[in-house]
Amino acid sequence: MVNPPLSTNPVPVSPDSWKQAVCAAWHAAGNRLTEPRVRVLDAIIRYTTPFSAEQLYADLAQLADPPGRATVYRTIEQLSTSGWLARIHTQLGEAGYVPSLPGHLHHLICTNCGVVIAFAGCALDDLLARLSTQTDFAIEDHLLQLYGRCANCKKQC
Amino acid sequence: MVNPPLSTNPVPVSPDSWKQAVCAAWHAAGNRLTEPRVRVLDAIIRYTTPFSAEQLYADLAQLADPPGRATVYRTIEQLSTSGWLARIHTQLGEAGYVPSLPGHLHHLICTNCGVVIAFAGCALDDLLARLSTQTDFAIEDHLLQLYGRCANCKKQC
DNA sequence: GTCACTGCAAAAGGTTTGCAACGGA
DNA sequence: TCCGTTGCAAACCTTTTGCAGTGAC
Numbered sequence: 225m226v227n228p229p230l231s232t233n234p235v236p237v238s239p240d241s242w243k244q245a246v247c248a249a250w251h252a253a254g255n256r257l258t259e260p261r262v263r264v265l266d267a268i269i270r271y272t273t274p275f276s277a278e279q280l281y282a283d284l285a286q287l288a289d290p291p292g293r294a295t296v297y298r299t300i301e302q303l304s305t306s307g308w309l310a311r312i313h314t315q316l317g318e319a320g321y322v323p324s325l326p327g328h329l330h331h332l333i334c335t336n337c338g339v340v341i342a343f344a345g346c347a348l349d350d351l352l353a354r355l356s357t358q359t360d361f362a363i364e365d366h367l368l369q370l371y372g373r374c375a376n377c378k379k380q381c
Numbered sequence: 382m383v384n385p386p387l388s389t390n391p392v393p394v395s396p397d398s399w400k401q402a403v404c405a406a407w408h409a410a411g412n413r414l415t416e417p418r419v420r421v422l423d424a425i426i427r428y429t430t431p432f433s434a435e436q437l438y439a440d441l442a443q444l445a446d447p448p449g450r451a452t453v454y455r456t457i458e459q460l461s462t463s464g465w466l467a468r469i470h471t472q473l474g475e476a477g478y479v480p481s482l483p484g485h486l487h488h489l490i491c492t493n494c495g496v497v498i499a500f501a502g503c504a505l506d507d508l509l510a511r512l513s514t515q516t517d518f519a520i521e522d523h524l525l526q527l528y529g530r531c532a533n534c535k536k537q538c
Numbered sequence: 539g540t541c542a543c544t545g546c547a548a549a550a551g552g553t554t555t556g557c558a559a560c561g562g563a
Numbered sequence: 564t565c566c567g568t569t570g571c572a573a574a575c576c577t578t579t580t581g582c583a584g585t586g587a588c
Contacts, residue, residue, distance in 0.1 A: 232508060232511050232512050232515060234515055234516060254567095255567080255568095256561090256562050256563070256566095256567060256568065257562080257563095258561080258562070258567090258568065258569080259561095259562095260568085260569065260570090261568085276552090277552080277553075278551080278552060278553085291569080291570085292569065292570040292571065293553085293554095293570085293571090294553095294554080294555080294569075294570065294571080295568080295569060295570075297552095297553065297554075298554095298568085298569090311474055313470060313524060315522060315524075317468055317476075319474075332512060332516060332518055332520070334518070335521065335522075341516055341518070343512065343515075343516075346508065347507060347508045347511075348508075350504060351389060351503065351504045351505075352527070354389050354504075355389050355489060355500065355527065356529075358389060358391055358500075359391060359489060359498050359500075359531075359532075360531070360532035360535070361489055361491070361498070361527075361529040361530060361531055361532070361535075362529045362530045362535050363489070363527050363528070363529035364492065364528055364529045364530070365472060365492075365527075365528040365529070366525065366526060366527045366528060367470060367472075367524065367525070367526040367528075368523065368524070368525050368526075369523060369524040369525075370509070370512065370518075370520050370522075370523045370524075371520070371521055371522040371523060371524075372513075372518040372519050372520035372521045372522070373518060373519045373521070374516075374517070374518055375516075375517035375518070378517070378518075378519050411542095412542080412543095413541095413542060413543065413586085413587050413588070414587080415542090415543065415544080415586080415587065416586095416587095417543085417544065417545090418543085433577090434577075434578075435576075435577060435578085448544080448545085449544065449545040449546065450545085450546090450577095450578085451544075451545065451546080451578095451579080451580085452543080452544060452545075454577095454578065454579075455543085455544090455579095539588105540587105540588095541586105541587100541588100542585105542586095542587085542588100543584105543585080543586080543587085544583105544584085544585070544586090545582105545583100545584090545585095546581105546582095546583095546584105547580100547581095547582105548579105548580085548581090549578105549579080549580075549581100550577105550578080550579070550580085551576100551577085551578075551579090552575100552576085552577080552578095553574105553575080553576080553577100554573105554574080554575070554576090555572100555573085555574075555575090556571105556572095556573090556574100557570105557571095557572105558569105558570095558571095559568105559569080559570085559571105560567105560568080560569070560570095561565105561566105561567095561568080561569090562565105562566100562567085562568090563564105563565095563566100563567100
């Protein structure tokens with residue numbers, strides 16, 4: 225038996241290649257690769273769970289000669305706009321960022337440890353077709369996030 | 382040919398019955414039906430699109446003898462916790478509330494006029510099964526929102 | 539009469555902005 | 564050198580909190 229035609233594809237985002245890709249994209253877009261920005265990237269890739277802007281700023285503030293608040297916020301905004309950071313929502317409604325890749329991705333979030341797995345391929349065609357008919361909407365986009373317990377946290381309980 | 386086993390069901394939330402249901406539920410829960418709270422409910426059912434807490438407060442402040450800020454925020458919190466308000470996210474990342482019913486619902490949001498349609502039945506079983514296997518997560522819950530153009534706004538373009 | 543609820547005002551928390559100085563390319 | 568970027572500090576916006584007084588039941 226073959227796989228179903230629509231498949232889900234986990235999309236791993238490795239810290240190092242992410243940073244490299246961001247730098248390359250930045251350079252290509254004519255942006256400057258300044259020291260404060262690189263520090264922000266370095267801090268971001270150390271997270272294993274979603275982080276908030278203020279949290280990132282606070283963590284950077286531990287360093288000697290840290291980037292200013294405005295720089296942190298502006299960098300996040302830039303990364304987010306260009307798709308290198310995804311904004312995710314926890315089950316409790318809190319927002320957070322995770323390193324991502326430009327394009328259409330969804331996220332699977334561990335409600336225990338917070339770890340996030342990105343995946344492509346949401347297989348919603350059926351649902352979308354049915355809803356389009358029923359509601360007369362022209363559906364263009366969607367937000368899908370899944371919550372559960374990752375392999376590790378599953379064992380603990 | 383019969384309908385597919387999994388169907389989507391738009392869930393209409395009518396202003397009047399919503400207010401009645403909320404009042405009944407409040408009463409049943411032993412909460413007091415005070416004038417400020419009723420005013421908040423009345424303001425909520427006048428919205429046709431998602432609203433923010435501050436917006437609700439500002440609109441109420443137009444009235445003579447309006448509820449205080451704390452009351453507005455506390456009432457929203459209560460409604461939200463008990464499922465009578467759903468928190469939705471616009472495509473731009475802004476949050477807003479819409480009248481809802483307790484239970485598992487999703488929302489279809491018009492990106493032009495902001496109108497929201499709730500629906501039950503998300504037909505994600507296939508996707509969830511596949512992802513569970515691939516990622517070894519125990520998936521427990523999900524957030525799904527669809528964006529598009531409603532029947533009216535479709536015509537305009 | 540009781541106690542949940544209200545309003546006020548202040549604090550807290552997070553984010554944005556203006557502007558002069560700085561420093562990559 | 565040029566102009567994008569930075570840091571500071573203040574402003575801004577939203578939400579939360581403490582507490583004394585009020586009013587629904």
